[in-house]
Amino acid sequence: MRKLDREWGEAILRRDAxxxxRLLADxxxxxxxxxxxxxxxxxxxxTKAPALVSAVEFLRTEDVEVKVSGEQATVTGIVVVSVRFDGQGIRERYGYTRTFAKRDRRWRxxxxxxxxxxxxR
Incomplete structure (x- = not known):
């Protein structure tokens, strides 16, 4: 789950729609x-929005915890993100919870x- 959680962050940073x-359930x-x-x-x-409008410039997760129960999993933590929106730089910290489910033999x-x-920090 930690690997998938990191992949989500990488997809956001790289604007990899x-x-x-593939990571998100329908x-x-x-x-x-x-x-x-x-x-x-x-x-x-x-994610596809033009970089001039909105772009994630930095993303880091902290205090990540994972709980798996059968074909469900929950990942919680803190995400620190810097976003440039309409030319303004914004840095925020959010608590997050991501819920995963195994669908068609893949976690989504x-x-x-x-x-x-x-x-x-």
Whole structure:
């Protein structure tokens, strides 16, 4: 699960929509700190957005914990991310939970939830 979690981060940094498409389940949803939900198509579209509009410049995970139970797994941790959005640099820390499920003999991310985390390293 840690490897798949890292692959997700690499796909975001490299703007690799094809890899993200393989990692995310078709019914994937991400819940933002605001409560807004993003589906798989929106997540991939964000990855493909022109770098002039939005670009993840740095992404690091911390305090990662993994729990596996049969064909379900949960990964929790902190993600530190720097994003350039409309020319402005923004650095944020979020708590995250990613839920994985085994589908067609492959692990896929079925859900993600972000919450604001306090200031940190």
């Amino acid at each position: 094809a890899k993200l498409d 019914d994937y949803t991400r819940t933002e700190p605001s409560g807004e939900t993003i589906d798989k198509a929106q997540e991939i579209a964000e 991310i079925v859900a993600a939830r972000l919450t604001r985390a306090g200031a940190g």
